[in-house]
Amino acid sequence: MASSSTPQKRSSYDAGLESPKREDDRPPSVPAGRPPPPKISKARACAECKRHKIRCEIKPGESSCTKCLRSGIKCVVNDFSQKFVDDDGIWKSQATATLHQLQAAVSDLLRENGLPELSTYPSTTDTRNGPSPAASSSHHTRQRSTETSQPPRASHNGPGLVMDVTREPSLEPDLQDPDLVPAPMRSLYEVTKLRNLRNNPVEKPRLNQLEEDFISRGLISIHEAEELFAYFSRTMNQLLWGGIILVHRDLTSVRRSSTLLSVAVLTVAALHIPNRTETLNQCYNEYVSLVSSMSLTRVHTLDDVRGLCVGAFWLSELSWKLSGHAVRIATELGLHQSYQRMMRGHNDQYERAQLWYLLYVCDHHFSIAYGRPPVIHEDAAIKNFENFLRSPLVVSGDIRLMAQVALFMILTEAYRMFGSDSEQPLSEEDFGQLRVYNVAIDQWRLLWQPRSLDSPYVRTYPSKGVALHYHFAKFQLNSLALRALSPANTPGFSMDRKESANIAISSAMACLNMVLEEPDIRDAIVGVPIFTHTMVTFSAVFLIKVAVSWHTASLSIDGGQVRRLVERVIELMNCVSAGERHLTRHIARGLGKMVERFDAWETAQYAGRRVSVAGISNTSGLNDRDQRDVPGGANAMAQGFPPPDLIYGMVGTYGFGLDENLLDPSMATMEFWAQ
Template identity: 80%
Template sequence: MDAATPLKRSSEDANLESPRVNNTRSAPKISKARACAECKRHKIRCEFRPGESNCTKCIRSGIKCVINDFSQKFVEDDGIWKSQANATMHQLQAAVSHLLQQGGLPDLSTYSSGDTVNLNGPSPATSSHHDHRPSIDRAQTHTSHQEGPGVVMDVTREPSPEQDLQNPELVPAPMRSLYEVTKLRNLRNNHVEAPKQTLLEEDFISRGLISLHEAEELFAYFSRTMNQLLWGGIILVHRDLTSVRRASTLLSAAVLTVAALHIPNRTETLNRCYSEYVSLVSNMALTRAHTLDDIRGLCVGAFWLSELSWKLSGHAVRIATEMGLHQSYQRLTRGHTDQYERAQLWYLLYVCDHHFSIAYGRPPVIHEDVVIRNHETFLALPMVVPGDIRLLAQVALFMILTEAYRMFSSDTEQALSEEDFGQLRVYNVAVDQWRLLWQPRSADSAYVRTYPSKGVVLHYHFAKFQLNSLALRALSPSNTPVFSMDRKESANIAISSAMACLNMVLEEPDIRDAIVGVPIFTHTMVTFSAVFLLKVAINWNTAYLSINARQVRRLVERVIELMNCVSAGERHLTRHIARGLGKMLERFDSWEAAWQFRGSAPTIEGRDVPGGANAMAQGFPPPDLIYGMVGTYGFGLDENLLDPSMADFEFLTQ
């Protein structure tokens, strides 16, 4: 018994030490899944008592117990990540739902969760809304890879299933079929991307390029002047600078550049804003994520920055067609009222495009399709504003002028035949009817007073001058036969219309006050009227045409005085017009002085030369006025038309 007793006690002691035996006595717990750094260093067991966060060894030593349990740490980190990912997912769902609601699109639940083909659109049941949905341009997320000194084209494919051959859209755009087959992202026609919400924090104002105070001042000036002159403010729909900055840095740069161009003593600000604007335009040349405000930014530059106008107008039209603005009118007529702003912008682009195609003697990009021809239907919409009436008046006028352009072309060496004057009379009647229709519809404005209706009259004279100036195209006083009655009638209409243009700018107070802020097309036509009259007065005597040289001189002199007196920046186009016309007027005075001092009367091919021998000695006609009467459709406007210094119209870059 005595021998057995110790053995029994040893077994009981072993049972007490086993962790699997439940006993009322509290025994230390040995952690096998984890061990603190101190116990691991001494290679001893790491024991924890229930309720203790430190092991017994560290408690006795009075040191911090550091656990090296990597498996536990992984579990904890994984839980944190999942929690954060779940919160982010809910946040994104809320944001997408808000965007869909703002865009008038179907609820998020209607979009197929397994659809990886059409990441920009809903399920097939709601595919009719696809064309005007904001989407992210994923082409920007696939940048080119550099290999040595060259750039490798990045050709990537969409991870999407095969195209369903039962798709009811049998005749899509050819490029869409190519994309469906190849799945190449490079071919994809991406849609408009919603503006970034961080633009304001990243733009040139936040970087300190110009102060916020000065930017606010420039924005206010543009809003109450140029923006009102351009069809009642429809090109800038934002009420404050902060809204513009959040919507489009390009638009805010364009607005501030144009405003600085019109305000005296802002050359340094103009240089900085212009440099930023040009940089932004250059950077967006190959990107495909654009907004409506980006297009407006290009149009603002085109309407007021003469050295960029042609390039900007063409670029704006290409971006707009990529975004589908040319289809917005059809959707609008089918009841999608959210397309109004897009359709309005397409009409604005039509006018912008034709302003500069006419001025440069180049074919326009936008054609007179059903959208342009049915502009009266657009005006019947309930959301139309007075600015739309002024805009559509321009659309209707340029439809007439474009038809004439296609009829008579822009060949500066092709004179009008006698048969052409019958069609020219038809266009004259159309312009007369245009004025009768649109002048009464153009209401006065609190900002520009009677300019809307008076502007219709001014453009009426512009159009009559443009059309009838063709009567003298490709003709020379030295070899032209006797004028027919039709040609003489049209040429005299051109002369009277050119004089009416200048007189209206000089005599009508609301036109005169607005002349500094109007788009450069108006400056172009005023300048062309003056140059045309100077040419006619020198090249054609009164036996052919009804023109008074001294009256022409006085008119041009008054135009120069007006351009010199307007309040504008040193680089504004009016400054260059005044200098250029001044140089031409000096030549004109030399010719007139020689004409008054008559000597012998030499002839050119049997016709008396005004001014006689003295005129011939001084050069007849003056060298810079002798080039042919090409008419508007061969005008060839460029930045050094009148003033050679315009050829160096480059701003300093920062």
């Protein structure tokens, strides 16, 4: 046995380890104040030689060492440092090949699109003055670990869809927070940190929207888009309360702010211009796609809300859905609280409060008129709109908007009083309250018509529009006198019911006469929101139905006068300059069919009177010449009159029950847009 003082012989395994170098032995490239980088050992020893602590020798041309060859076993190398070096070399060679492949692909794409060569583009990263890639990767890894902790994803809702419940970093709950009564969801978020439950911040527009929108993709040309934008700005935008729905002065500005608003504007403009069917189809499909894709997103802007409102005001088949969606997004953005903040001196809330009033009117256009309860109730902002008008920021369009707010407050109260059940007639006691609402509408006109000043774009339309909506409201309220009644079950009218029914008739006649006789109303009829088209159509349908069904009730209505008036309305709708799919075209077609049925009914009435005078009980007593003199006389009597589909097929059109069936049925289906 060797003595303890004798130095032990170093094994080949130990000899493969490098002894630590002195500071003087550091490479010249390493500064004096920095420790030398660790050197990776390249020593090789297989597992068998390491176990026996013997020298691992490999002869040239052999892959196994001498010991393993002699023992007939597999030579396995367990040198992890060498494996790291080998793997690193393989990864670098693969990354280099992939990088060259990507560069070649990008160069081909640039060449195909006529763009400059790749070498002309500046580098977006500079590692000379920034952290090393490894440090940057480590930093981002730490940042992700502190910002977001993502648990395993929950159950699948469908192919490729998973429920992603993520958490956000935030301060611990403040037990001394002075806000003791927050919204319940706020407390839940404060405890759970669940991002899904929290309202998103207000506007976060993407900076590259203009480069990625439908115009940049070539769906329509920039020249045509500019033309459509200009048309909307000087017509429809001015009719809708002086341009407050579109605050951008040029197309580029609106494109940068909201793709949804820009495509909504171009869609509506294309709908109103003749011979733009192809453009309308492109814009409409893009608009529907954007609305569908944003239904579950959480980040929106004020202009996104405006984009929904533009569609609601002019696209009849989408109006109800869009108005409700716009209100929900607006409440997420906190627009319902903007009025109170504005009253506390925050003038930056003016635009948001204004948009909340616009949403109130939009919501009521497409709720009460359709017999549906409105979403927005009469909160402090709605009840105190006069305080809003005292702001120095108010423009003339705000006055016109507040006139609508005030009117729909009256109609909403009446809706809640009388309901929308088309099978519930008004009792005699209800007419006292109905007179109160009539007085309120009279006072509304006296207050707001003088305050609505003329416009250089639409001339006297603001004040004349107040008068038109006055007749709409009087007609809509008083038409309830005939709701759920039929001539067979109503032997006589009380004086109150007869008075209200005659007010409804005279107001409906006044609606149609204003549209036909007032030049500024007639010229604007093509560009007004669909609520006006709906009420004009409702007036015409109501008059025809009353002339047919209640002609024996001693009401103040003349069937011949009604027919002539409706024919003039049809002529006007056919003559307006608008696109082939504009609502006026379908109103004219639908009313034309009703006039044809009305003519058949008059023919039957005439034939019935002749038979009655001759003392004959049916039309079989008329000779062939009599039947030829009365076109459709025999067929009309055989069918029975008044025709059920004319009178009772549109249940709910008396009072608060308008729906798409009031118009041409083709407007109620999406197949219309696919033609």
